[in-house]
C-alpha cells in the first residue's frame with residue numbers, strides 16, 4: 001500500500017513539478033503569477049494530441065519525440081505570444097492589471113479550444129503499449145516510469161540551461177535585477193520572452209503527460225492541476241526553481257496519500273490546505289529565502 | 296565623444312535634470328560633483344537609457360543614443376558602474392564577470408578577459424566561486440568595476456564609487472580609476488567626494504538641483520571659493 005501510493009504520488013508529482021516550473025520562472029523574472037499558465041498546459045495536451053493523430057507511423061521513439069516537440073514548441077510559442085500581447089503592455093501598470101489580463105487570456109484560450117475543437121473530453125490514443133509490472137503486491141506501469149524519467153530529464157536539462165549557458169545566466173541575472181541586467185547589454189524583453197517560452201514548453205510537456213496518464217483531455221483540464229502546480233510553486237518558494245521541482249513531488253505524494261489513507265474526496269482539498277498552511281506559516285516556502293520586495 | 300545637449304529628465308512632474316549640456320572628449324576624465332539629490336544618478340542613468348529622457352539629445356560618437364534602449368547603449372561601449380555596486384548577489388563572482396561581457400560572442404575571449412580581471416583584482420580570483428552577495432562592500436565595488444571593464448567600455452561612468460567605503464578602500468578605488476583612465480578609457484566620474492574627484496579630473500561640472508552651475512578644470516574648481524565653501528567644507 002505505502003509503496004504503491006509512493007509510486008503513484010511520484011508520477012503525479014512529476015507532472016506537477018514540470019507544470020510548477022512555469023509559474024515559478026515567470027514569477028522569478030516578472031514578480032507576477034501567470035494565471036494563464038494552466039491554459040498553456042491544456043494547449044500542450046491538445047498539441048500533443050494533434051501530433052498523435054496525424055502521425056502515421058506506429059509507436060516509436062521518434063514519434064514520441066515528435067509529440068513532445070510539438071506540444072512543447074506550441075505551448076512555448078503561445079506563452080510567448082500571451083506575454084507579448086497581454087502582459088508587456090502592462091509591465092509598468094499597477095500589479096492588479098496584468099493579473100486581470102491573465103484571467104482574461106485564460107478564459108479566451110479555454111473558449112477558443114471549446115469552440116474550435118469541442119467541449120467534449122477527447123480520448124488520448126494509446127498508441128504506445130503500456131505494460132504493467134507486479135511485484136510485492138505493487139503495480140508499476142511503463143507509463144509511470146516514462147513520466148517520471150521524462151520529467152526528471154527535462155528538469156536536469158533546465159538546470160543545465162540555467163547554470164551553463166549564457167542565456168540561462170542572463171535569465172538569472174534578469175530575475176535579480178532588470179535595470180542592472182540592461183546595463184550589461186542584456187535585452188531584458190528577449191529574456192522575459194524566453195522565460196515564457198521555456199516555462200510554457202515545460203507546462204506543455206506536463207499537459208501531454210497528464211493526457212497520457214489519465215487517458216483523456218478537455219478544454220478546462222488545466223484548472224485543478226493548475227491550482228496544484230501553483231501550490232507546488234508556493235510550497236517550494238515561488239521564484240525558486242529547485243523549490244518548485246521539490247514542491248511538485250511533495251504535493252503529488254501528499255495528494256495520493258490523502259486520497260489513499262483518508263478518502264478520495266480529499267484528493268483536491270489537500271492542495272488548498274497545503275496552500276493555506278504554507279501561506280500562513282512559511283510564506284517564503286519550504287526552501288524559503290526571505291520574501292523580499294524587488295526593485 | 297559624448298555630447299549632451301539641453302537634456303531634461305523628470306520623474307512624473309518632478310524635474311530632476313533641467314536643460315543640462317555637457318561634453319566629454321575621447322580620453323578625458325571628467326567629474327560631476329553635487330550634493331544629495333542634485334540629479335547626478337539621474338543624469339548618468341539617462342545617458343545609460345534606464346530612465347527616459349524628456350527632451351534634449353545625448354550623442355555618443357555620432358549615434359543618438361537617447362533614442363536607443365538601454366541594452367543597446369551598453370553595447371555601444373557606454374558602460375555604467377551603478378551607485379551601490381549592484382552586483383548580482385545570487386551569482387558567483389565569476390558569473391558576475393561573465394555577465395559584464397554578455398555582448399561578447401567569443402567565450403574563449405571572455406574567459407581570457409575574466410582572468411585578466413582577476414590579475415588586476417586578485418581578491419576576485421580568491422573569491423571566484425563565492426556568491427557575490429556575500430562579498431564585503433569593498434570587494435563588491437572591485438567586482439562591480441571589473442564587471443564594467445568586462446564590457447570593454449569606451450566610456451565608463453562611475454556613480455559614487457567611493458560611497459560607504461573605508462578611507463583605505465576609497466584611496467584604492469581612486470587609484471583604480473586613474474589606472475583605467477591611463478589605459479585610454481574615457482571616464483565620467485560622479486561623486487560626492489568632491490576633493491578627490493576634482494584632484495583626479497581634468498575637467499569638472501558642478502550640478503545643483505538639476506542644473507549645471509559651474510564648469511571648469513578640476514584644478515580651478517578646487518580653488519573656487521563657492522566650491523570650497525559648498526563642497527570642500529572650507530570656510531573662506
Ligand SMILES: Nc1ncnc2c1ncn2[C@@H]1O[C@H](COP(=O)(O)OP(=O)(O)OP(=O)(O)O)[C@@H](O)[C@H]1O
Pocket residue numbers: 306309311329330331332333334335336337338378487
Ligand atoms: N525613481 C524616482 N522617482 C521619483 N523621483 C526620483 C526618482 N529617482 C530620483 N528621484 C528624485 O530626483 C532627484 C535627483 O535624484 P538623483 O538620485 O539623481 O540624485 P543624486 O544626485 O544621485 O543623489 P545622491 O547623491 O543621493 O545619490 C531627487 O530629488 C530624487 O528624489
Ligand SMILES: [Mg+2]
Pocket residue numbers: 335336337378454455
Ligand atoms: Mg546618486
